[in-house]
Amino acid sequence: MPRKPxxxxxxxxxxxxxxxxxxxxxxxxxxxxxxxxxxCGKNLLYREFQTKDDLVAAYIRRGRREWVANLEETAQQVDGPADQLVALVARVAEESTRPGFRGCFIYNAYAEFPETEHPVNRAAAENLEFIRESLYALARSTGAADPRTLADRLLLIIDGLKANGSAMGRAGAAAAAVTFAEDTVRDAVRPIGA
Structure with a gap:
């Protein structure tokens, strides 16, 4: 008897x-x-995900979709790319200080799957590069003289939050990171000589 979908x-x-x-x-x-x-049954699990690596890669891809949703929501709620960049950092700050937050899933995957040819490591690397490029696209829209450096600096702030936010709390790392992001964006888009 065939299984019901x-x-x-x-x-x-x-x-x-x-x-x-x-x-x-x-x-x-x-x-x-x-x-x-x-x-669910074992057969159903393995019909949907042939291996655990497939399941973990889907987990990482879901993180990418969540990042895109954050980008889209921020674009709808905040005017201007400079303010959107700061708002993204603020979102990460809020997320990383929630009870139960256990760090960045991308870096956790890197730590658990350090072999660069492993499919999970590759999925993590692709996701990190996607986040970096999405920050770069927004940074270019700000008119910053060096949008790549701006994007990389903001990514480092985000990474710091994901590594330390839960330990340092909202009043510590989170507040400092958002202020640092504001300063970083302002300095990057300030006209030369201003």
Whole structure:
């Protein structure tokens, strides 16, 4: 007897996997734990994700979609690319100081999969480059004299937040990072001689 399609299965499995990976790390989570918590069978899991690496790569790709959603939402709520760049840093500051935040999933994936040819490492590298390029595109729109340097500096601020935000809290790293981003953007777009 053929199985009935379960159109929400892939997302349900991925939701559970993302929660577990964020909380415990990829290597600490077994496929059986995902099966148990997602309430699915082994066959369904492996029909949706042939290997654990496929599931982890989907987890990283989901992070990219969330970044794009943040970009789009920020563009709708904040006028001007310079203010949008600062607003993105503020969003990361807020996210990184939430209870239970366990660091940047990209760098966590790098740490767990250090081999550069591993599919998870490659997915993490592609995601980081995508974030860098999206910051660069916004930085170019500001009229900054050196938009690449502006984007890279903002990425370093974001990385610092993701590494230290939960430890230092909203009044510490988060507040300082947003102020630093404001100063960095202002200095980058200030006309020469101003």
């Amino acid at each position: 379960d159109p929400g299965a892939r997302d349900r499995i991925l939701d559970v996997a993302c929660q577990l990976f964020n909380a415990h790390g990829v290597h600490a989570v077994g496929m059986q734990q995902i099966i148990d918590e997602a309430g």
